[in-house]
Amino acid sequence: MALRTRVETPEDAPATRRVHMAAFPGPDEADLVDALRRDPAWLPGLSVVAVTGAGLVVGHALLTRLRIGDGQGLALAPVAVAPEWQRKGVGELVVRAALSAAEEAGERLVVVLGDPDYYGRFGFEPAAEHEVTGPFEVPAAYFQTLALPGYAGAPRGHCRYPAPFDGL
Numbered sequence: 001m002a003l004r005t006r007v008e009t010p011e012d013a014p015a016t017r018r019v020h021m022a023a024f025p026g027p028d029e030a031d032l033v034d035a036l037r038r039d040p041a042w043l044p045g046l047s048v049v050a051v052t053g054a055g056l057v058v059g060h061a062l063l064t065r066l067r068i069g070d071g072q073g074l075a076l077a078p079v080a081v082a083p084e085w086q087r088k089g090v091g092e093l094v095v096r097a098a099l100s101a102a103e104e105a106g107e108r109l110v111v112v113l114g115d116p117d118y119y120g121r122f123g124f125e126p127a128a129e130h131e132v133t134g135p136f137e138v139p140a141a142y143f144q145t146l147a148l149p150g151y152a153g154a155p156r157g158h159c160r161y162p163a164p165f166d167g168l
Contacts, residue, residue: 003090005097008047008060013037015057016049023080028168032078033062035164041065045105046074048098050081050090058085061094063102063110068132069157073109073145074102075165095122099146108151111159116141123147131156 008016013034020030036042041064050059059081063074076098081090099122102110111127112119113136124144127134130151134143135158 002053003050003058003093005048005050005094007045007101008049012049012057016047016060019057019060019082020078020080022082023086024078029078029080032164032168033060035167036062036064036162039064039162039164041075041162041164043074043105046098046101048094048101050085050094050097058082059090059094061091061098063098063107064162066111066162067160068109068111068155071155071157073111073132073155073159074107075159075161076110076112077165092121099148103148103150106150108148109155110146110148112144112146113138113142114144116144119144119146127159132159133157134159135161 017030046063048061049057051057061079063076066073066075079091079095112124124146126140127143127145128140130145132145
């Protein structure tokens with residue numbers, strides 16, 4: 001598999017949208033990414049794509065700013081892989097690249113709502129372990145945090161996602 005990851009460029013937006021449209025049953029995730037691009041929560045260096053040797057975008061992972069208590073962290077969402085590339089490690093590749101970029105940027109804490117078996121491989125654990133709560137009524141194991149090396153016990157508190165998430 002000849003794939004590489006890189007930061008998404010503005011020219012990648014249509015291809016990234018196609019990946020999200022193919023990976024999910026409706027347009028919600030693709031619309032969310034488009035809305036986040038226009039929101040102050042957008043951090044261009046933390047939108048990562050996986051591309052083939054021919055330059056085809058086949059995966060995407062996005063980290064955006066969110067409030068945690070009186071501080072800030074990152075939300076990992078959404079993550080998408082083109083169906084023909086699923087179950088080949090592409091999702092893991094883009095998530096690891098995005099988390100690495102966040103670490104290099106000096107970020108401290110990432111939250112994700114998702115399968116604990118999947119996200120646990122990256123080091124995510126229940127958000128309650130870091131005294132972080134979310135706006136979603138889900139089993140505690142599904143709302144998770146990942147403390148990056150710069151994390152020193154803060155931020156803590158209730159998460160407030162950027163406005164584009166309100167439509168989900």
